[in-house]
Amino acid sequence: MTVLRYTVPPENDGCKLGLFLRMQGVTAGLIKSVKYDGDGFFADDRPARTNELVHAGQCIRFALPPEHDTSVVPQPVPFSVAYEDEFTAVLDKPAGIAVHPTLNYPDGTLANGWLYRLRQQGKDGIFRPVNRIDKNTSGLVLCAQNAFAAPLLAGSAHKCYLAIVQGTLPLGPGRVEAPIARRGDSIIGRCVRADGKYSLTEYTVLAAGCGHSLLACTPRTGRTHQIRVHMAYIGHPLAGDTLYGGSDARISRHALHCGVITFVHPLTKEHIRVESPLPADMADLAKVEGLPAPALHDLPCD
Template sequence: MSNRPAAERRGEWLEIMPGRELDLQQTEQRHTRMMQWLESRSFPAKLLGRLHSKGEIKINGDRIRLRLFPAVEYGFEPRYDHPAEILYEDDYVLVAHKPAGMAVHPSDPQDTRITLAHAIAAHYESTGQDCAVRHVHRLDEDTTGPVLYAKNEFALSLLDEQMRDKHIGRRYIALVQGNVNEQLTVIDEPIGKDRHHKQRRRVSPGGQSAVTYIEKVAGTKAASLVRLKLETGRTHQIRVHMSYMGHPLIGDSLYGGRSDLLSRQALHGEQLVFIHPWTAEDIIINDPWPADIQKLAIDLKLIEKE
């Protein structure tokens, strides 16, 4: 992904300028050479094959045109009840803040609640963009933080690959019960389903591998502020791991946290880092702490009031 050629978007098409790297004036095996050249520049082979079969790769003089930005249905009804808070956006990706109490997408066809997917569809509609709403990762309903979206199939293919290869970095902050030992820096415990509770997960020898890295920022006898990074992305991973270590998240009643201080788990994704699918630059998105977590951290004397 680090050797992208010069290119410009022209409507639904991306116009690429190979320059001296590829002589398109030489007609012998020109198409084969073009396809090989595109693959050598880290274009997904499956996507190139689909574009080729649809006639959506063309040579125009000394330029290559790929139809990377076709008009696509949103996939979700645009709803304007809760406008999306956009943290970053360009032709390839969008990052939006997910507030507490809002799911990333509906749980089933009968789920009538507004979700972040509906808000993103409304954003696309209001800005005249015909993009499918495609999330790259998710957050629990009551967890706040940034959610990454791919705006076309090209970006989705590369971002999904980054997720599989663990190249998308997510850093969280949490307020947990008790004074965390500073020597607790990693939790490497498998997570599986809890057969006694449909929604819960638990540490289980037969579960999926799960690794959480921990940095204690501040602590008192009653509570601690920790930063966490995930090597894996299991359901409820941070919540399960911290509860297993005797430090459930404040507000997380599902995993033993006290709910009198906060009505949701005190967990926020404060930073998202990914490699841009076109430019290959590191994109760093910081999402400020929500007011309820910031106030609680001050009340618990874990941070000072600004």
């Protein structure tokens, strides 16, 4: 059971408990759940109501309520854990595995694998991904371990992707600012179109070979297939991305990897950075093209 504790600072003396909790990042939904599904709130070990006033120096504590049941079936699915604590987890997903069950991928997903890992450890819990990546995109997925952490992580997370695109681009920074819309009546495909939603991708060309370039990409908006669509729009589709004009002669999936995630820890407020090197298929392509392995610690992610 996870118990959260806060000491009331002088500047919050006389504040209502509910407002004090909201100021600590506790959502209204979680406050309601603690009141009605959990053990309630305590001020210096005395039960307290949310409309009561708190005073400087008081210790406010509450236990997170039990998790609700989930319909996701635990299954052994390959992935690794890049970072984990009581509030957060960063999973490193191989290409070819969907993040969560859908109509097309009802099982065998990262969610199934995470539930299996929890159950093997004798733990309860559900799968709360803060960011999602395409089935054939590899790399880091940030997850919240509880309802308290989820909204705080969502507000602080930043991602940097590594991409290998076709063609030679000049070294250095660039940006693509172009609206993205659904392509025709396709469920999957997207395109740049004037009536689309505002979309911005910033990138840095880290290395360029004879036929491919290695990029670090930061999507400033969160559109479906954003990096893939924007790179194709400027005439440099991702290697292997046949949906958007790339060739799969050298790699069998689109060459995109979430290599860096940063976030502010929901409890300690520490800035945390997690990195994942290029997977084998992208590393092999880079080596053949003479593209040096990127120095992940040098990549900006904010």
